[in-house]
Amino acid sequence: MRRFLILQLRPERDASDAEFAAFLAKGGLDARCAHRIRLDAEPLPKGLDPADYAGVIVGGGPGCVSDAPEEKSAEHARIESAVLSLMPRITAQDIPFLGCCYGIGILGKHLGAPVAKGRYGEPVGTAACALTEAGRADPLMDGVPDRFDAFVGHKEALEALPEGCAHLASAPSCPFQVVRHGHNVYATQFHPEADATVFEERIEIYKHHGYFPSETAGDLIAMCRAAEVTAPERILANFVRRYG
Template sequence: MKRFLVLQLRPERDASDAEYAAFLQKGGLEAARTHRIRLDAEALPPDLDPAEYAGVIVGGGPGCVSDAPEDKSPEHARIEAAVLSLMPRITDCDLPFLGCCYGIGILGKHLGAAVGKGRYGEPVGTADCTVTEEGRADPLLAGLPARFDAFVGHKEALEELPQGCAHLLAAPSCPFQMVRHGQNVYATQFHPEADADIFRERIEIYRHHGYFPPDRAGDLIAMCRAANVHAPELILRNFIRRYG
């Protein structure tokens, strides 16, 4: 049985570990069925071939692909280059891929679409997602309601639908919440693995990273606890079931 390749970008160990645990729990995966690589701490093996895995999952992170090269730290530039190096093989061969938050920026940049901070960045909170006409027929959205909330918090976003992509989920605050390239390459702007406890922990970890005023952390944590966010995890579980 092939493993899933899980690529993580978060330099904060507690955030990275919690994200990985969420991928396992929400996806119904055992750790033995994954190959986890923390790109902040290790390089991609030079002979790594994404076709040897059941699928590739890319987590979130504080980097922005739309930043000018001189504004990216060496670490962020290295991580971005590592993930981008896999994308030609993934899209050319239509290999199973699920990019979460940062991953939608990676996919957009690889496909030559506009990714930026000027229009659709979303503050930490929830997005009101609606399944599009194309999304109704997509297997990763099977079992999801036509409208649901998802946790978001990002500075940049797709500003246009990349060429060759289907538009699966939309929201008033950010129109491109989920897209699919080909038949098997997916990306979400929200965090499909995040529940209220996971997002509360991230708020604590990232309170000084520019996503929100630090003194608003308490209000945001209260918002997470009151939010009804359960549907997005079905996307992750459907991805694992379909390709695992």
């Protein structure tokens, strides 16, 4: 299997490590077939070519592409710039790409679509997703039921479908849950790697980051334990199987 490039954006080491472990486990990916880069800790290697990999996976993070430049920390601005620098090559050559959470904002910004906090920011919880007709026909959705729950927690979201994209899944809380550009460039609003255990860990880590009132962390953890979120991980497994 060719290696996948996994770009991570979380400055919290415990959250980053848990996310990476979830990508491997849910994708059925051996660590030897993953080139992990923590962009909070290191720059992209000079001359890195996304075409050299089986595919590119971008994880989530606390940054928002819709923030004004003066609102972004130097770290978040640098990370955003690094990921955006790869997108022209990825979309022009239709290189396999899966943007998870933050990645859908990156794809939208690159394509000139509106990404904002005003309409579809989702509180921490589950989204009741449904496949569209295009989604039911898409190979990456193979085995994903027509209706499924997914874990979300976002300050921003796509507010319109980017030009050149297919709309694969929606939810009442945010209509653009999965999109595809070209044939091989995908992005999800939800977290396809997150099961209840992973999301519970993130709630503990991010309870003081403004996603939710910190005093509600216990209730949110109880929600995670009661939820049945199993379908989204099929998307990761399909991505690895299809392109690896």
